[in-house]
Amino acid sequence: MATRGILYAVFVLPVIFSIVFGSAVMADILQEPDRELNMWRIGSVSSHDKSIQIIGLAQQYSTSSPVKVLVSVDDHSYDCGDLYLTIYSGNNVVTQSGFLEQCFVKDNSQLPIDDEFSEILDTPGQYELVAEIKDKSQKHTISASGKFTVK
Known part of the structure; x- marks a missing residue:
């Protein structure tokens, strides 16, 4: 009989205490402004979102054309978020350009605003261009990608 009491005290009570204490801490944290519980989304990147598109990416480029x-x-x-355009060769980053504070709603503009993304790749091969935009608070990101070949 005494061993049963010790068993509860050693194994069951700590589990119950952990659950109660963890729930209280989580409830307190979620009461803070701008806090949310989002367990289903891994990271904050929505890959290949329909709300972002790459315009003008050809299937093939020569080593001399940008x-x-x-x-x-x-x-x-x-x-007014930050736009990043990255070119990958396999898993390696070939080049990345960042365009900060891209405010496009007012003029319904295409990005980058008042700037240009132009890269010449002098090594033939398969490449992938990834366009990512982060919101103004840097909490959420959407992205799109496209593959192309340089010959």
């Missing part, structure tokens, strides 16, 4: 693209974003919650 890769020039524009980005169109339909989601107004990303207005």
Whole structure:
């Protein structure tokens, strides 16, 4: 009989205490402003979202022609966010350009605003261009990608 009491005290009570204490801490944290519980989304990147598109990406480029693209974003919650255009060769980053505070809603503009993305890749191969835009608070990101070949 005494061993049963010790068993509860050693194994069961700590589990119950942990659950109660963890729930109280989580409830307190979720009461803070701008806090949310989002367990289903891994990370904050929505890959290949329909609200972002790469415009002007060709299937093939020569080693002497520049890769020039524009980005169109339909989601107004990303207005005045930061745009990043990255070119990958496999898992390696070849080049990345950042365009900060891209405010596009007012003029319904394509990105980058008052700037240009233009890169010449002099090594033949398969590449992937990834366009990512982060919202103004840097909490959420949407992205789109496209593959192309340089010959």
